[in-house]
Amino acid sequence: MTAFHMESGSLADGRQILYFNTAPDAGRGGFADKRDLGGRVSAGEIRYDVLRDEWVAVSAGRSDRPTLPVACPLCPSHGDELTEVPAPDYEVAVFENRFPSFGGFDAPGLPAPTEIPDGMETAVPAAGRCEVVCFSDDHDSSLVELSPERVALVVRALAQRTAELSARGDIAQVFCFENRGVEIGVTLHHPHGQIYGYPYVTPQTRKHLAAAKRHKETTGRDLFDDIIASERRGPRVIAENDHWIAFTPYAARWPFEVQIHPKARFADLAELPEEYIDAFAPLYLEVLKRCDGAFPGQQMPYMAGWHQAPVGEGREFGRLRLELVSIRRGAGKVKFLASSESVMGGWVHDLGPEASADILKGAL
Amino acid sequence: MTAFHMESGSLADGRQILYFNTAPDAGRGGFADKRDLGGRVSAGEIRYDVLRDEWVAVSAGRSDRPTLPVACPLCPSHGDELTEVPAPDYEVAVFENRFPSFGGFDAPGLPAPTEIPDGMETAVPAAGRCEVVCFSDDHDSSLVELSPERVALVVRALAQRTAELSARGDIAQVFCFENRGVEIGVTLHHPHGQIYGYPYVTPQTRKHLAAAKRHKETTGRDLFDDIIASERRGPRVIAENDHWIAFTPYAARWPFEVQIHPKARFADLAELPEEYIDAFAPLYLEVLKRCDGAFPGQQMPYMAGWHQAPVGEGREFGRLRLELVSIRRGAGKVKFLASSESVMGGWVHDLGPEASADILKGAL
CATH class of the missing domain: 3.30.428.10 (HIT-like)
Known part of the structure; x- marks a missing residue:
């Protein structure tokens, strides 16, 4: 069994970052994010599709997200190269997505209604949470190249996130996933996954x-x-x-x-x-x-x-x-x-x- | 109102071809298909997905279908250039797909069972029918470039096919569609659509x-x-x-x-x-x-x-x-x-x- 030690920090716009470490007292949580990010991006709303009895997220802020940026935002920060991860190295890091499909700072703490709405147009603010999970600080690696110990640490981080997000009260289902490959539109090649805390139970x-x-x-x-x-x-x-x-x-x-x-x-x-x-x-x-x-x-x-x-x-x-x-x-x-x-x-x-x-x- | 006149012919492997003409007695149905196509491709089976309560088609024969072939099989036949359409010209032509997802010559005439199957592995032969609908004999055209009269003839052809396929007894639902653009994997640029006569009612x-x-x-x-x-x-x-x-x-x-x-x-x-x-x-x-x-x-x-x-x-x-x-x-x-x-x-x-x-x- 591999224990893990978690440290928490915050990013310049108030988002949370968590480090999952194999050693105690790694001191990663203490590094400050020196960027000027401006305000947080709001996630928008979820709309009810009367024809399919399903919720659909509308998140116009995501259109501004970067497409294969020159500097990788998932690498550790070094000198003037300031990224989403303030620490100079890490094992597994998890932080709130800057361009969330769900949730965000101004969403209320309630999941989608479970009863079928009346009327043809029903929307509620998109509660929930979107997180990014970095598997390694090595930009050129890939999940398949990591050690079994690191893969286990990733799964332990996902388990911790599942437990915490499940207890929030505004999330109906936690989904941990990885998209890999330019063929399916991946915009960041640094090895990483994501977590969607949906405010509704998904159709599948x-x-x-x-x-x-x-x-x-x-x-x-x-x-x-x-x-x-x-x-x-x-x-x-x-x-x-x-x-x-x-x-x-x-x-x-x-x-x-x-x-x-x-x-x-x-x-x-x-x-x-x-x-x-x-x-x-x-x-x-x-x-x-x-x-x-x-x-x-x-x-x-x-x-x-x-x-x-x-x-x-x-x-x-x-x-x-x-x-x-x-x-x-x-x-x-x-x-x-x-x-x-x-x-x-x-x-x-x-x-x-x-x-x-x-x-x-x-x-x- | 634009009436239409339908002529029927057959292809070298026994598949049916239909011509939808604005003029009577166009004589297109009489042209013989001079190719040697060998036997017909069988469509395979449909399998029941116990986890989603849905049917999925398994059609291994489709792997052999051409990817952007040099000679367009949807153009009319001319001289030694023999295509899927034996006539030297056409307005709207419909023929059975050589690489069908459903149906085929050896499928029995029964749709999928509507009750939920017992057991973890249930398959039935893939009844149904797959057709190709050519909108024009002009290879370089596109549906958006056709006349309103031609678009109406296409819709009339689809209506005729819907009526005929609905009466067969082995089809649960008729779906007429067009895929357009290399971005979504279209392998033939000749303007055309398709018809799927599904042996089950689709999930959507x-x-x-x-x-x-x-x-x-x-x-x-x-x-x-x-x-x-x-x-x-x-x-x-x-x-x-x-x-x-x-x-x-x-x-x-x-x-x-x-x-x-x-x-x-x-x-x-x-x-x-x-x-x-x-x-x-x-x-x-x-x-x-x-x-x-x-x-x-x-x-x-x-x-x-x-x-x-x-x-x-x-x-x-x-x-x-x-x-x-x-x-x-x-x-x-x-x-x-x-x-x-x-x-x-x-x-x-x-x-x-x-x-x-x-x-x-x-x-x-």
Whole structure:
């Protein structure tokens, strides 16, 4: 088990920054942010879509965010090069996003209403919180190149953030994720992830909760237990150890898609025992290496996110697992989501889930 | 009113081709396809996703489809240049897709089961039908450059296809759409659209039906009537005439998003009166010109599709309208769907729907 030590600091515009350190008293929290950032960016509002029964965030301030800036804002600050991280070095750092999709300084502390609104136009201020998670102070690294100990420290930081954000009262669901690769529009190459504290339960989670609830009522069993048992017997297992299993699901949508489940039931990262975190790190690194090895010389662009139970509702049916998906469909080829997927939600898997899993299984 | 005359032919591998002509006895159906295409490509299967309660198509044969081939297969055949269209010219031509996502020659004539399957792995052969719709025999044209009469002929062809596919018995929903632009992965630049005859009711349509049903039960009113009445009073109307209204919706997801509704209730294109088709064409051309004018010198990449009521269920709550969405978010910039949208279904509108609508309103 690797303990961690957390230090807190603040940025020039009042945003919070947290350092997750392996050693006590690292003294990183004491460095001042010497920039003049002006006022904080407000997140805007969330609007109710009457046609889909879903909330959509409107965040016009984000249009001003930088596109591949010359100086990396996620590197540590050095001399006159002042960044989002005032300390001169760090292991894992987490700070509030300067251009948040949700939350911000002037949002009230209430999540979206859960009842269906009357009327055709309903909006509420976008409560919630958006954070940036830096995995390393080495700009040229990548999550897949880090040590298992560092990956475990990242997961511990995400667990701490999940616990704290869940207790705020204005967040309905915590989502920790990483976007990687210019092919999916990543604007900062420094290794990092993000956390969205949504003020509503997301549409995908609502689907999963409904399916798990129905399965429990129909069969008396946990849906995820049944999925894991079925996939373990099947041809699409990518990696496995005592505590975790990684597989391409039977009805995969993306050309490459891996679900990583703990073999016991946990609602979220905050519930995950230390030994599960330690066992996750090497397994995840293996999966990432298989992804990068699928098409030699071509990093796999991916989106990877932790599904967690919502904070306040459906907690007994939500279950922690990681989902990694990629638009890579071949050497030098990406899948574009066109009208069928984007307008109707009708997906077509061109490779076939077994062929896709076989590529990952043969990639190391 | 413009009548049309339909001629039927067949391609070398047995697929059907239809010509929609303004003049009778054009004689296009009689041209033989002289190619040696070998056997037909089978569409594969659809798999049930237990976690989302949705069907997903697996169509491995599509991986072989051409990427920007040198000779355009949608141009008319001339001399030794043999294409998918045997006739030497055409107005509007529709043929079965050689690389179908659904259907194909060996699929049985049954749609997906509507009850929730038992078990973790359920698949059925992919019934349904995929068609290609060529808007013009001029390779270098684009829908926005065609005459209102030609656009109306295209819509009449789609209406005929909707009626015929709805009567087959193996199709649950007919979706007519156009993908336009290399930015969204279009591999053939010849102006064309597609038709998917899905063997299941798509996830988006299920959401819309549920919302319309609940609205009717709660208020006694038609949801779409209320949406149109609300949007007509609002700041996001892009274009309007006696029979149609085009607006950016209040809770838009995409940087540019336009819904085009007929002002009366029709379940699908097959129900649309002639005068509505004639009135649609100039309005749609205006909307497309506004899209292309939004960022001068840059064609707007878009996905445009007709929402139609399903064939067999929820017909009283489904309602015809066109949805056009674009990933363009600025001059030379596109929006990428990353983890929040792709994994969780959580959308963030960066421009703001009113600012987006203002750009289209000022674009001509």
